[in-house]
Amino acid sequence: MKVFKLIIVFSSLLLIIGCRAHNANNNDVHENKIDLLPDTCGFIGTLLDNNKKPIVGEVVWLGEVIWNDDKSEGHFVLDGGRSPSTVSDESGNFIFESINTNDYVVIIGNLELDPLIIPKESNPNEAKIFNCTDGTIINVDEIIIEAIDESSAITRTLTIKEHHIRCKQHVWY
Secondary structure (H helix, E strand, O other), X not given: OHHHHHHHHHHHHHXXXXXXXXXXXXXXXXXXXXXXXXXXXXXXXXXXXXXXXXXXXXXXXXXEEEEOOOOOOEEEEOOOOOOOEEEOOOOOXXXXXXXXXXXXXXXXXXXXXXXXXXXXXXXXXXEOOEEEOOOOEEEEEEEEEEEEEEOOEEEEEEEEOOEEEEEEEEOOO
């Protein structure tokens, strides 16, 4: 009888630990929901404010990177009518499902006012390039956006995987 009770207790603990580990990352749930078409890829991520509350209804864009012949220099192109875009849901999550494989830059926000571009961790003055290959789902993870008004400029801080990056963009009226 003691062995049976130990087995029940041990099984219950494993079940509880397993459930906590699975629910620890909200993006795991979304990653499992993505069905990719052949020759496509996907992106997932979460937008949060500095209080870790979801940012709802924020537009997220993917700008296609165009490279020179030897791939030593590139620029991204964002076409408001053709570039992939989505909107963050009530949990702050965003999903790009079955997009063309390519190199992309992630842009957040209104293109006419104050878009933010996810920068490289090593150089905040350069855009981070995500290589989206066939069958992959890129998890951009939690992106924390803190908005601060400073006179005629808007300053927003992005925190991506413990890196704090301050982006100052002037808004012209």
